[in-house]
Amino acid sequence: MEKTIAGKNIELTEEGYLKNMADWSEDVARELAKEENIELTDEHMAVIKYLREKQEAGEQLTIRKIKNSGIVDIKGFYKLFPGGPLKKASKLAGIPKPTSCV
Amino acid sequence: MNSKDNALKKVSIICAKGNLEDVYASLVLANGALMEGMEAKLFFTFFGLDAITKKRMNKLHTATVGNPAMRMPGGLSFPTLLGILPGVEAGVSSMMRNQMEEIDIPPVGEFLEMFTAGGGEVFACKLAMDMFKMTKEDLWEDVSGVLTVGEFYERSGGENSQIIFT
Numbered sequence: 001m002e003k004t005i006a007g008k009n010i011e012l013t014e015e016g017y018l019k020n021m022a023d024w025s026e027d028v029a030r031e032l033a034k035e036e037n038i039e040l041t042d043e044h045m046a047v048i049k050y051l052r053e054k055q056e057a058g059e060q061l062t063i064r065k066i067k068n069s070g071i072v073d074i075k076g077f078y079k080l081f082p083g084g085p086l087k088k089a090s091k092l093a094g095i096p097k098p099t100s101c102v
Numbered sequence: 103m104n105s106k107d108n109a110l111k112k113v114s115i116i117c118a119k120g121n122l123e124d125v126y127a128s129l130v131l132a133n134g135a136l137m138e139g140m141e142a143k144l145f146f147t148f149f150g151l152d153a154i155t156k157k158r159m160n161k162l163h164t165a166t167v168g169n170p171a172m173r174m175p176g177g178l179s180f181p182t183l184l185g186i187l188p189g190v191e192a193g194v195s196s197m198m199r200n201q202m203e204e205i206d207i208p209p210v211g212e213f214l215e216m217f218t219a220g221g222g223e224v225f226a227c228k229l230a231m232d233m234f235k236m237t238k239e240d241l242w243e244d245v246s247g248v249l250t251v252g253e254f255y256e257r258s259g260g261e262n263s264q265i266i267f268t
Binding site: 100 | 130133134136137138139205206207208212215216219220221
């Protein structure tokens with residue numbers, strides 16, 4: 001489906017993940033975050049950028065990677081993105097839904 | 103009602119075995135539930151207690167005897183008689199742990215820490231503790247409590263909750 005986000009037409013999957021990670025911008029992230037009732041802070045953005053970097057490098061994303069990233073600990077990660085942290089953070093980062101079991 | 107309205111909200115997972123692979127099955131299910139935004143509790147009983155026993159939790163083994171699915175690297179079946187030799191089970195278990203590490207699955211202790219940091223709770227079974235003559239001091243420090251079966255059920259209720267026995 002197509003949706004206008006931050007003034008741009010963006011292709012989304014049925015679950016609301018960006019189909020093309022190049023469509024992403026910080027404004028897009030902010031608008032997507034509003035739908036999830038999250039007010040994006042610098043800390044959120046640091047996690048989001050880390051996820052984008054790892055995705056671009058072709059690495060499998062897991063919650064353990066976040067833990068070892070030095071950006072946020074697990075407790076903090078669940079607090080930043082309540083109710084499914086890795087999925088929500090991936091959605092806001094404009095990358096595909098995580099496919100890992102951890 | 104579609105599956106979204108009726109989504110699972112809480113899982114209580116019972117781990118009754120102390121084999122490396124059985125403990126990992128419980129941990130992956132429990133951690134996965136938290137990551138889906140659900141509430142999750144882990145309850146360890148009988149040999150599963152090894153997974154939350156300080157001295158043993160990071161040294162769990164996989165059985166090389168009595169496991170017909172066991173294979174050699176390369177896929178040949180694993181002869182039972184080989185499995186009984188001293189050191190073989192330890193070697194195979196260490197290999198399993200390395201394979202887990204390769205796919206970014208943490209050792210048991212770290213996995214449990216990730217689980218509790220995410221809001222999960224870990225419990226031990228009172229009856230099994232009594233049977234093994236264990237005390238709370240033998241357990242990993244972040245265990246939330248030692249429960250009777252009744253107390254376990256009391257904590258496992260709620261709308262759209264499931265009890266899973268691995």
